Amino acid sequence: MSDRTLSGFTPSLPAVEPPGSGRANGAGPRWWRGSGFSGAPRRLPAAWYTGARAMLREAWRRHRTRRSLAGMSGHLLKDIGISYAEAEAEVNKPFWIA
Numbered sequence: 001m002s003d004r005t006l007s008g009f010t011p012s013l014p015a016v017e018p019p020g021s022g023r024a025n026g027a028g029p030r031w032w033r034g035s036g037f038s039g040a041p042r043r044l045p046a047a048w049y050t051g052a053r054a055m056l057r058e059a060w061r062r063h064r065t066r067r068s069l070a071g072m073s074g075h076l077l078k079d080i081g082i083s084y085a086e087a088e089a090e091v092n093k094p095f096w097i098a
Contacts (some may be wrong), residue, residue, distance in 0.1 A: 063095040 070091040072080075077087050 059095045062098070065095065066091050069098070 069087055072087065074084060078086060082090075
């Protein structure tokens with residue numbers, strides 16, 4: 001360690017604006033405004049929730065279908081009209097791919 005001191009060093013602090021200055025009650029830096037970090041919480045539209053729920057339902061259906069397909073024997077696969085190779089290719093797909 002050295003004995004040198006920093007004369008005249010003042011850490012730079014963010015400027016604080018008074019409440020009512022148009023910056024979400026003066027909370028946080030200017031780039032936070034509208035980003036969800038300060039102010040009132042943002043609500044997503046109801047259509048977003050409906051769409052997300054439908055996508056999750058479809059992904060879960062694919063997962064269940066592929067899991068049951070993996071457990072089928074050769075004669076059951078022949079009954080539904082697909083070969084073992086086609087069934088294996090379908091089972092190995094991730095659930096998010098149709």
